[in-house]
Amino acid sequence: MDIYKTIIIGGGPAGLAAAIYTGRARLRTLVLEKVATGGQLLLTDYVENYPGILQTEGGRLMETFLEQAQKFGAELAYGEVHDLRPNADGYEIVTGEETYHTLSIIVATGSSHRHIGVPGEKELWGKGVSVCATCDGAFFKDQIVAVIGGGDSALTEAIFLKNLCRQVYIIHRRDELRAEQILQERAIAASNISFCWNTVLEEIVGEKEVTSVRVKNVKTGERSEIALSAVFVAIGMTPNSGFLRPLVKLDENGFVLATHQMATSAPGIFVAGDVRSASYRQIATSVGDGVTAAMSVELWLENSGLIPALK
Amino acid sequence: MSANVKTFTSDNWDGEVLKSTTPVLVDFWASWCGPCRMIVPHVEALAEKYLGKLVVGKLNVDENPNVSGQYGIRGIPTLLLFKNGKVAEQVVGVQSKEQLAKMVDRHIS
Numbered sequence: 001m002d003i004y005k006t007i008i009i010g011g012g013p014a015g016l017a018a019a020i021y022t023g024r025a026r027l028r029t030l031v032l033e034k035v036a037t038g039g040q041l042l043l044t045d046y047v048e049n050y051p052g053i054l055q056t057e058g059g060r061l062m063e064t065f066l067e068q069a070q071k072f073g074a075e076l077a078y079g080e081v082h083d084l085r086p087n088a089d090g091y092e093i094v095t096g097e098e099t100y101h102t103l104s105i106i107v108a109t110g111s112s113h114r115h116i117g118v119p120g121e122k123e124l125w126g127k128g129v130s131v132c133a134t135c136d137g138a139f140f141k142d143q144i145v146a147v148i149g150g151g152d153s154a155l156t157e158a159i160f161l162k163n164l165c166r167q168v169y170i171i172h173r174r175d176e177l178r179a180e181q182i183l184q185e186r187a188i189a190a191s192n193i194s195f196c197w198n199t200v201l202e203e204i205v206g207e208k209e210v211t212s213v214r215v216k217n218v219k220t221g222e223r224s225e226i227a228l229s230a231v232f233v234a235i236g237m238t239p240n241s242g243f244l245r246p247l248v249k250l251d252e253n254g255f256v257l258a259t260h261q262m263a264t265s266a267p268g269i270f271v272a273g274d275v276r277s278a279s280y281r282q283i284a285t286s287v288g289d290g291v292t293a294a295m296s297v298e299l300w301l302e303n304s305g306l307i308p309a310l311k
Numbered sequence: 312m313s314a315n316v317k318t319f320t321s322d323n324w325d326g327e328v329l330k331s332t333t334p335v336l337v338d339f340w341a342s343w344c345g346p347c348r349m350i351v352p353h354v355e356a357l358a359e360k361y362l363g364k365l366v367v368g369k370l371n372v373d374e375n376p377n378v379s380g381q382y383g384i385r386g387i388p389t390l391l392l393f394k395n396g397k398v399a400e401q402v403v404g405v406q407s408k409e410q411l412a413k414m415v416d417r418h419i420s
Binding site: 034035036038042043044058059078079080096097125126127128129130131132134135136138139140208209230 | 341343344345346347348349350352353373383384385386387388389401403404405406407408409
């Protein structure tokens, strides 16, 4: 039977960083990716906070990560994990098409965009409701749009959209932003970005396409309607961790609980990146997680007598 | 790009998509769209897997805005599956290989 030393589930920055290290440790490694290597990084127009690189495109940075992982021997396969169960040798990972066997696992599945759950959001998805300004902004050139949220992603989306659209509203439930200071400065300086503070979205309105949103001021209770063409949702992320239940302990929001060495509650299962509880969800922190998890895997395999010790 | 994936434009749209007797899967994309690149290998795999049963092609929304406008495309990637010139199914956003294969299976015996 074909047994991997480690299988890394997820091919974003955390998973690929781990693969570079397990590859260099000469541990037979498989990176199992659901959709496309790069993860959230592929949705990023430009990256300027990754140390050592002044500015680059998300996609280009990802290509280098992948090339580097493959250079050191990591294999890549596409598949969505349906089941994960312990067996006599370690773990069995079942995807739609294959069953893989491995001694250890690094979970680097990241997170997905959270939905607001208001009427119209699902119905008008792809008809003016989006989670990707760089993808869909161009459809709304010279039009009025809104971004929902107050974190880094929301402001990054708004700053991208301000150059394309006539007017950008940032609709935020609180009266202060969580985003990086530099992003706040850029957004506030833009003449065509306006903030709707203490405001929640109640409905996205439209028949064939988005025509307006209904909002409510949570302080005054006042309701109003804003005519616009698109709504970009950036209210945070939800972890891709459902398949780990009940094997691995998760926090109350579904993120994977881990030690500083990235060990989870299950022996031989490690975690890295956005899916980990208390992660800052940056490319650099994900890379750090991935490297830590990879080194922990090597040590764990050694201590468990599954690979010869180095000395 | 795989030889099995066609390029659709406003010029060949009627003949290659609407008049096709075989079901047609159209991938609406643009060069500046990261998620569009994400699904390319999966779209290519579909073209190979369903060769002869399904025509697979891509339409650049930047170069053919009249076609994407006609179908109300306001988010990409959007995949439309045409049967006898009519839209039988639409999916918007990134999809895994499995999700795409399931979608096609629903329409192809």
